Amino acid sequence: MAFGFVILALAVPGSLYIGSILVGICYGIRIAISVPTASELFGLKYYGLIYNILILNLPLGSFLFSGLLAGILYDMEATPTAGGGNTCVGAHCYRTTFVVMAIACIIGFGIKGLMSFYAL
Template identity: 45%
Template sequence: MGIGYIIIASGFTGNLYIGSVTVGICYGAQNSLMPAAVTSEIFGIKHMDTIYNTINVAYPDGS
């Protein structure tokens, strides 16, 4: 993600698109992996599917 921000900050023509795609892919991967890691670490894996889906529903509700 840091590399994507550096690409955006460089200011060359066309780098906004390349940097935005890079940051978007990284943010999407992080956004999909972090709830699984948080869910399994805090609550365990017994009811992970229910808790994971509840966390994912909270994103659109909060926004």
């Protein structure tokens, strides 16, 4: 997923399609894998609660990264208009957002790897 965000940040021709496909596939795989992972790691006794906690990161991450982070960074890159709003045109508008999201993916991958290593 981090690779998809880096492709989006590069903003070369066609990168929007390739990056979106990579990120979308990763989200789909993550949702599909969370069901058997929750049952295998924690059992079926409290499966509903554990599964909902595992997928809580989807709406929470969407709010924090897409709502807050992307909005704040867009406003920092945008130029004020005469009507009182902000506008930004070009690849630089969301480049920092994509880089931050790629770094967050790498950090999450590293934490998951460490947790898996120490669980063995």
